[in-house]
C-alpha cells in the first residue's frame with residue numbers, strides 16, 4: 001500500500017473523473033495540491049473520495065498579486081474548505097518570480113495563516129536554501145513542516161533537521177542517476193520524518209522518466225528508496241503509513 005504525499009491531479013489528467021479512474025487501489029491516501037485561486041475555487045465543485053485529501057496555498061509565482069484581499073480570500077477558503085495542510089508555499093529563486101522580497105512576504109504571510117489555523121505546511125524551496133531556512137527559523141508555524149520534493153544535499157538537510165517538527169518528502173528525481181546528493185540526504189532522514197511523493201505530473205521516476213507522471217508511478221519511487229535504504233518494501237510502506245497517520249490523519253477536522 002502506498003501514500004503519495006504530493007501530486008497535482010488537475011495537471012495530470014484532463015478531467016477530475018479521469019483522475020479518479022487512474023488512482024490505483026493500492027494507493028491508500030494521496031494529497032492533491034491546489035496552487036492558485038482558480039484551482040482552490042474548483043475544489044468547491046468536487047466531492048472527493050476519502051483517500052484524496054486536499055492542500056492548498058498560493059505558489060511563489062503569485063507573489064506579485066498577493067494583497068490584503070487575496071489574504072482574506074485565502075482565510076475564507078481555509079475556514080470553509082478545511083484543507084489538510086497549507087501548501088505548497090515557499091521560495092523559488094530558480095524561476096525569479098517577482099522579487100525575493102515579494103516571494104518572502106507571500107511565504108511569511110501564509111506561514112502565519114498556517115499557525116493561526118493550526119495547519120501543517122508543505123514547503124516548496126528551489127535555489128533558496130538560506131532564505132527558506134532563516135524564514136522557517138523566524139516564522140515557524142508551530143505545526144509540522146514538510147519539505148516537499150526535497151532538492152538540496154545532506155549539509156542543508158542537517159541544518160533543516162535542527163528546526164522543530166521538520167519532515168522530508170522525496171520525489172521521483174531521487175531515482176535519477178545524477179541525484180547522488182539526494183540519496184546522500186535520504187540516509188540522514190530519521191525514519192519517523194520521511195515521506196514520498198510523485199509531484200505528478202512532474203519528475204516521473206525511473207523507469208517512467210520522460211513520461212507524464214501520475215500517482216500510479218509512486219510505486220517506482222518506493223521501490224527505489226527501499227533499495228537505497230536496504231529496507232524491505234513492506235517496512236518502508238508501513239513506516240510512511242505510520243508517519244502519515246501521526247502527522248495528518250490524527251488531526252483531521254471535517
Ligand SMILES: [Zn+2]
Pocket residue numbers: 006007008033088199
Ligand atoms: Zn507541487
